[in-house]
Amino acid sequence: MKNDFAQLETWTPKKIRTLRNNLNNRIESFKKDGEGTKELQKSHMLFGLDAGECRELLTRAQKIIKETK
Numbered sequence: 034m035k036n037d038f039a040q041l042e043t044w045t046p047k048k049i050r051t052l053r054n055n056l057n058n059r060i061e062s063f064k065k066d067g068e069g070t071k072e073l074q075k076s077h078m079l080f081g082l083d084a085g086e087c088r089e090l091l092t093r094a095q096k097i098i099k100e101t102k
Contacts, residue, residue, distance in 0.1 A: 036078045041093055046101055049094050055079055056091040063087070 041049070055078060062070045063084040073080045079087065 038090060038093075041090075042097060044097075046098070049097055052078065053091065053094045053098065056087050056094065059087050060084065060091065 041052075044052070059073075059079050059082070082090070
């Protein structure tokens with residue numbers, strides 16, 4: 034199950050907030066554990082993303098959340 038982050042603007046506000054929280058947690062794991070960060074399961078929405086991709090996606094999610102307020 035690979036999420037289509039290109040269509041992020043069409044996601045529900047709740048799903049985007051969940052994504053933001055997951056991204057914040059994942060980025061914190063990268064900061065704490067570096068290259069030793071645990072691999073996510075294939076079914077996880079952030080599977081396969083590295084720290085840079087997570088930060089970039091977080092910026093997009095935060096912008097969408099801010100625009101919907």
